[in-house]
Each structure stands twice: as structure tokens, then as C-alpha cells.
Amino acid sequence: MDPAFESHCLELVARERSGHTAVVEENLLYVWGGYMSIADDEVFLPNDEIWAYDLQQGVWQVFHMSGEVPPSMSGTCSCSLNGCMYIFGGCDDNGQTNQIHCVNLTDGKYTWKKIVHAMGSAPSPRDKLSCWVYKGRIIYFGGYGHKLLTDVDSRKRSFVVDEATWMEDVFWGWNNEVHVFDPMKASWNEPQTHGRAPAPRAAHASATLGCRGYVCGGRVMESRTSDIHCLNFESWTWSEIIPVSTNPVGRSWHTLTAVSDTSLFLFGGLSVDCKPMSDGWLLDVETKQWREVEHPYKNKPRLWHTACPGKDSDVIVFGGSCDYILLVDTGHCNDALVFQMQPYPLFRLCEDYIAKNVRNNERLRKQLHFLPPKLLRAVQRRMTFYRPSKKKQS
Known part of the structure; x- marks a missing residue:
């Protein structure tokens, strides 16, 4: 038997965590x-390292980071744009921040x-927050x-004070503000929105479909909701989606991911x-219907995890907690869960079938060299x- 099939490598795996950030770039x-x-x-977790999981090979690598390194944080908001990861906000040892940092993920530095x-x-x-x-x-x-x-402008109703945390002339609370950052101009602006905005919230989930951004649920003062709101980026108009089917229960620290031109996965x-x-x-945003999805991870509850769109409409969930973290906070995870949301193309089916079975199929191994390059x-x-x-584990 080929030694390649018998090797049992000692591989790194990212440390378990919650409140982290994740993006997918080039698989x-x-x-x-x-x-x-x-x-x-x-x-x-250390602020000068970034972990990369190869979605095709299932292998982790860790890279040292340099430059103007942000503080170690949780609850920051990230996205991928033009090969760079941008992070904004978050909470460090000194409390919440409003700094923005970026790192190029494609140059190897x-x-x-x-x-x-x-x-x-x-x-x-x-x-x-979300973006x-x-x-x-x-x-x-x-x-x-x-x-x-x-x-704090009480007339705008864009900031709700958390009565349990105010201190002297500083107030903590939830907001529903919309802020736009243009990386090319390094500029911020706060557009004037129209329509009825969602109630101020945090620990909600959001996703983009076309020229619209969707917000789902989150912590709204002392409650958790399952409402859906949509912001049109051309007109800056808010609208609420009223589902015509059974809703998921209210929640926070969940994720929402676009998996087609018209559907979102919660x-x-x-x-x-x-x-x-x-x-x-x-959720089908055209028919306004929710449909519960069967999947193989029913025994893996997650909160304050990340979910990223992958190849062939897959959704990759990483990390998070399986406990009520405000009370227990011991059940952090470090596994990557891959949700198949669409039928795979023939190439993917062939690739997966051969790779999965070739180790225990001598006839298949002998025929590998006949495959197209x-x-x-x-x-x-x-x-x-x-x-x-x-x-x-590192």
C-alpha cells in the first residue's frame, strides 16, 4: 500500500474560541x-496570529502577523473586500473600541x-455589530x-440606554445606526435612511443579497427577537419582512448567510x-417563507460562532460556544461544520467520491492516473x- 495512504500526520488545529471573526478568501x-x-x-486569543483552514484539504495553518496589530478582542466585525480582511469595533481589556484595521490575505505577509x-x-x-x-x-x-x-440624541431614537450600566456622563446601550466606510477614500459617512428602522440591537445576524442588506433577530434591550428587516442600499430605505410561515424562535449570537440569489441560511x-x-x-426573501432545514449537526449547538459562504454554496461554521456563555462559559468549540445548501456539481461529486474511497479501494488507486489532469x-x-x-491543538 502506498505510504501516502498510511501516514498519520500530527496536524495543528486552531484553538477553540467564541466571539472571534472569520472570512473566506481563495478557498x-x-x-x-x-x-x-x-x-x-x-x-x-493572541492578536498576532491568524489561522487558515484549507477548505479542500481540511488542514490548518497558523501565520504570524506583524505591523500595526490591533488589540486582542472579541465581538469585532469583519468582512473580506478586494483580498483584504477589515475589522471594526470589538471589545478588548479596555472596553469597546471604534478602530478599524485591515490586513492583506493574499500577499503572504x-x-x-x-x-x-x-x-x-x-x-x-x-x-x-454586523456589516x-x-x-x-x-x-x-x-x-x-x-x-x-x-x-445621545433622544429625538433620533437610534440609541437605547442600558439602564443598568450608565456611569456619570457615559452611557452604554444598543443602537440601530448605519455607518458607511469607503476604504478607497478612508472616509466615514452616516447616510440618511428612510422607512421604519429595526429597533436598536446587538448580537444580531446580517447578510447581503444584491443591493439589499438583511438583519435578523438579536438582543433588543432585555429580549431576543426573530424579526427580519431589509435595507435597500440604493434608496437607503428600510422595510420589514413579515413571514407568511412559521418563524424561528427569537435568538441572539446566531448567524445568517446568503446561499443563493434569493435565500438566506440561519x-x-x-x-x-x-x-x-x-x-x-x-428564508426565501421573495416568498417570505421560512423552512427548517435538516442537517447532520443537530447535536452541535452553537452561539457566537462564525458562518462564511464557501464553494458551491456551502456554509462553513467555525467555533462558538455550546453553553449559555453568560453563566457557564466552558463549552467553546474549534470544529468546522460544513453545511451543504445546494446540490453539488458533477465535478465536485466525482472529486469527493474518489478522494473519500481511494484509500480503501486498490482498483480505484490503480486507475488514478487515467483521470484528467x-x-x-x-x-x-x-x-x-x-x-x-x-x-x-495550538
């Missing part, structure tokens, strides 16, 4: 930040750059953070009765995904 899932629990302490805006005003410090990307700009929504008393979160969730739902290369890479291995 790699990049994971940065977040925190984990050690004994009774909550410990931020992983050098952080702190962006100093040239125009406009940055949003107030916040975490647990959309549209026409080269990043559009941020919501979050939990603090403002000076002089910056997974996990913390329910209104503080139960970690493992249910998956598809492109398929052979893909199969050889994919074989690593199905190879038995021993994981070494």
Missing part, C-alpha cells in the same frame, strides 16, 4: 481573535494596518457600546429562554481531507 477560511475560557478566566480616516466621523465604540459589503464600501449596522451624554444562537440552539432555517490534481488535494490524522 481558505481565515480565523482571528475571540476568546476562550481557562479555569474561571476569560482569555483573549499578513501585515496589519491601522486605518486613520481622512474624512467624516467614526461611529462610537461598540461590539457585537454588509456593497460596491466597494462597508456598511455597518447596530451593536452595543458607549456614548457620551452629549452625543443557524444556531441563544434562544429567548437562554438555550443554545442547533436548528437551521432557510485537472480532476487528478483536485482529487490529490482533496484526499488529505479524508486522511486519518492526529490533531495537535
